[in-house]
Structure formats: structure tokens, C-alpha cells
Amino acid sequence: MKNILKTYLYYLIMLVIVGIVLLGLYFTYVWNQDQPQNHDQSQHQDQSQNQDQSQNQDKYQNFSQLKSDTEKNSDWQRNIKKTNNKDILITAIHGGGIEPGTSELAKIISKKGDFNLYSFEGLLKSNNKQLHITSTRFDDSKLKEMSNKSKESISIHGYQSDENAVYIGGRDKKMADSIKKELEKEGFNVEESPNRIDGSSNNNFINKNDSGSGVQLEISTSIRKSFFKKDNLDRKTRENTSKYRQSIYDFAEAVTKGIHSQT
Structure with a gap:
């Protein structure tokens, strides 16, 4: 009889312990669900939303x-230059x-390095953003044709901001680092691009050349203004x-040097 009571008592204690453990796990789960979303996940979602909104x-x-x-x-024009150096496309x-x-800078880089050039330029009197x-x-089929024959694509963009910064991204990390170093030598503040404008998408035209990679530069309004008098x-x-x-x-020369050091 005593052995039976001991057995029942043993199993009762074990059930209580298991119950406590399960309750602990349950309350831990509920507590985690109530916590703020992880910062990295939130940032990633914000960037994805921003990219979708931009498109x-x-x-x-x-x-x-x-x-x-x-x-x-009348509303727009292409500016295309083809050189003997088909490997590099600006x-x-x-x-x-x-x-x-951006197109003014791209033309100077193309001229300094004798690189191929493609620029699409808005000519409207106002609201060229459209x-x-x-x-x-x-x-554009003209750009596709030039990209397909190139080994490297350097894309010049602008973003609206008063900050003194150039964002650099793209899949070709060695080329990006080389250009970054040369720009910094000239005193430009160069930072790694946020995910939403880092030029890494498979659908980005700079990644549709022979090497499958390129570099994307995003230049603030403040720096672009500094390129011109007043x-x-x-x-x-x-x-x-x-x-x-x-x-x-100086900016164009730095980009050109950065390209040449990797080609």
C-alpha cells in the first residue's frame, strides 16, 4: 500500500513540475508577442515599403x-556616346x-576616361520628376544594347537632401571601394548606400552587363548644387x-581614377 502511495505521489509531483514548465513557456510566448518588433526587421520592412512607394x-x-x-x-532626349572602350559604361x-x-557629371566622367555614355535627360520647363x-x-532598348556589351556599369543618380553625402552601392564591391577611396581623397563624404538604393537588385540595369555587377552613386542635392556657380x-x-x-x-576625376585602378 505504501509503495502505491509513493508511486501516486511521484507522478503527482511530476505532473505539477510539467505543468509549471508549460505555464512558463506559455507566458514567455505571450510576453514576446507583446514586445516591439525587432529593429532590423522593422528597418528592412520600412526600406522595402519606401522602395515600393518610390516605384x-x-x-x-x-x-x-x-x-x-x-x-x-521636346520633352526628353538621349545622349549616347560610343567609344573604343566598350568595357565601361557611364x-x-x-x-x-x-x-x-547627374547627366552633366556623367558626361565629364565619360570624357575624362573615354568611356561609353548613356544619359536620359528631362527637358520639360517644369516637373521633370514625372x-x-x-x-x-x-x-530603354538603347540602354539594354549598350549594357549587354559592357563589362562594368557606373550609374550616376541624385537624391533630394541638404546633407553633404554621396551614397555608394552596387554588386561590384571592389570597384565601389576603389571609387570611394578616390572620392574621399578629394574631400567628399562617401557612405554605404541604404538597402533601398544600393543597386543590388537583379532587375537593376547595372547588373545586366557581362559581369552581372556594377556601381551606383547617389549624390545629394547639396553636393550637386556645389558643382555649379551660385x-x-x-x-x-x-x-x-x-x-x-x-x-x-574633381568629382569626375576621382571616379575616373577609381575605375582605372580596377581595369
Whole structure:
């Protein structure tokens, strides 16, 4: 009889212990569900949402839509230069009045390094932003043709900010590091790009060349203004090279040196 009571008591104690453990696990689970979302996950979601919002804000989702709704050489123009050096392609797909200063810089880099050039330039009197097509959707056949024949693509972009910063990204980390070092030698503040503008997407045209990688530069409004006298980004100033400051040439020279050191 005593042995039976001991056995019952043993199992009763074990059940109580198991119950306590299960209750502890349950309350731990409930507590975790009530906690704020992990910062990295939240940041990633915010960046993804920002990227989706940027794409959704574009009036045109691809080049065909833009081309059918606008007039070439009146609303926009291409600027294409082909050299004997087919390996390097310099691009500014948001040039002219879309992201002012980017196509002007791209042309100088192309000239200094004797690189191929593709720029798409907004010519509207106002609201050139409506001609913006994000890099993952910019599918002009002329650009595709040049990209397919290139080993390296360097894409020049602008972002709206008063901060003194250049963001650099892309899959070609060695080339990005090389350009970053040369820009820093000239006194430019260069930082790693946030995920949403880092140029790493498979759909980004800079990754559709022979090497499957490239470099994307995002230049703040403040720095682009500093390229021109009186910090003026209007079309009249940008089309007059006598209004250019030395800083735009220093920037272009640094990018060119960075490219040459890796090719």
C-alpha cells in the first residue's frame, strides 16, 4: 500500500513540475508577442515599403509607357556616346531636369576616361520628376544594347537632401571601394548606400552587363548644387560649362581614377 502511495505521489509531483514548465513557456510566448518588433526587421520592412512607394509614385512604369506619352527631343532626349572602350559604361538615366547635375557629371566622367555614355535627360520647363523611371524598370532598348556589351556599369543618380553625402552601392564591391577611396581623397563624404538604393537588385540595369555587377552613386542635392556657380541647378546654368565649379571636375576625376585602378 505504501509503495502505491509513493508511486501516486511521484507522478503527482511530476505532473505539477510539467505543468509549471508549460505555464512558463506559455507566458514567455505571450510576453514576446507583446514586445516591439525587432529593429532590423522593422528597418528592412520600412526600406522595402519606401522602395515600393518610390516605384508606385512613378508616372511611368517602363520606357514604352513614357515614350508613347511624350515627345522625344521636346520633352526628353538621349545622349549616347560610343567609344573604343566598350568595357565601361557611364549612365545617368535621371539626367537633365529630373535629377539635375547627374547627366552633366556623367558626361565629364565619360570624357575624362573615354568611356561609353548613356544619359536620359528631362527637358520639360517644369516637373521633370514625372519622367522618372526607377532603375529596376528603366528598360530603354538603347540602354539594354549598350549594357549587354559592357563589362562594368557606373550609374550616376541624385537624391533630394541638404546633407553633404554621396551614397555608394552596387554588386561590384571592389570597384565601389576603389571609387570611394578616390572620392574621399578629394574631400567628399562617401557612405554605404541604404538597402533601398544600393543597386543590388537583379532587375537593376547595372547588373545586366557581362559581369552581372556594377556601381551606383547617389549624390545629394547639396553636393550637386556645389558643382555649379551660385549653387544654381537650373537648365541655363547646367548647359553653360563656364558656370561649372572645379568640384564637378574633381568629382569626375576621382571616379575616373577609381575605375582605372580596377581595369
